[in-house]
């Protein structure tokens with residue numbers, strides 16, 4: 001049976017995933033911006049978020065949320081974490097029972113510290129939930145570069161059915177049933193990417209970058225495992241894989257924020273001039289609260305939090321990070 005897909009969110013990643021799915025199944029993308037809808041339907045472009053990229057003609061968009069949701073056999077959410085719950089509430093009256101809901105979002109809800117799949121379970125009880133996550137920079141994928149990703153759900157049967165929707169020639173999609181671990185990897189790596197960006201903005205070298213990525217991975221693994229994720233998940237595509245892509249790519253918005261902070265600019269000024277979302281800035285306070293709750297030391301994330309709050313300069317934070325006294329490699333810090 002052919003599954004119909006509704007995807008909510010007309011930004012860079014929503015449009016990219018909708019383009020991939022359109023090769024395998026009928027899909028309707030909902031965007032709140034009517035100009036984006038016209039651009040996708042008439043010009044096969046999303047000039048606002050993916051300039052100079054041609055979209056597949058099979059991809060169509062709507063500005064009526066009910067049109068994307070009511071006929072859907074699968075709902076995909078590509079809305080930043082700050083507006084995720086609100087959009088899910090708008091979709092709820094149109095959604096048929098038991099339709100699986102897959103999140104593409106790599107953030108946490110500020111007010112509740114919840115993961116997006118927890119928000120889905122709260123708003124839409126009974127619907128199977130999952131994430132599609134991994135080292136997936138939208139522009140590279142739209143340029144036709146090969147990439148791998150992971151669809152993660154706790155239900156082994158449904159996850160295999162949905163894998164086929166997203167998988168295509170150059171976009172390899174694996175399955176994983178450690179939903180919490182996969183989802184958290186995508187959230188937490190954003191903060192480490194800001195730290196690495198800060199170092200790059202300050203002129204640090206490749207050795208420093210490598211040390212930060214490795215210690216950052218240890219840090220996010222400690223928190224993820226304390227929260228119930230599997231250690232091996234953090235060494236896979238959704239953990240180490242996404243860390244490498246986000247911490248090293250000039251396309252990463254989180255790394256970009258770090259680079260600008262490293263140059264000495266203020267966070268408000270950096271965010272004001274960005275059209276796109278950098279989830280790590282918003283997640284940092286929530287991650288600090290979770291680290292405290294689970295008794296996990298996260299010195300890199302803490303420095304990023306202090307710099308983004310304006311309490312510490314990037315230079316001071318970075319000196320602290322590289323000068324920290326070193327214990328055993330297996331220790332925190």
Ligand SMILES: NC(=O)C1=CN([C@@H]2O[C@H](COP(=O)(O)OP(=O)(O)OC[C@H]3O[C@@H](n4cnc5c(N)ncnc54)[C@H](OP(=O)(O)O)[C@@H]3O)[C@@H](O)[C@H]2O)C=CC1
Nearest residue numbers: 010011012013014032033083104105106136137138276277
């Ligand atoms: N870009 C990437 O490479 C990747 C991104 N992600 C994750 O995907 C999520 C979405 O990111 P991305 O697409 O890149 O973000 P963008 O910043 O490119 O776009 C955000 C989109 O969300 C829409 N939006 C925001 N608030 C609302 C709302 N209240 N109602 C309706 N639409 C809304 C915006 O609409 P409008 O234009 O009208 O403001 C825009 O279409 C993030 O959590 C990100 O971390 C994950 C993997 C890769």
Ligand SMILES: O=C(CO)COP(=O)(O)O
Nearest residue numbers: 134135136137252253254
């Ligand atoms: O999650 C991403 C790559 O996997 C995108 O990272 P940014 O949000 O930092 O651009």
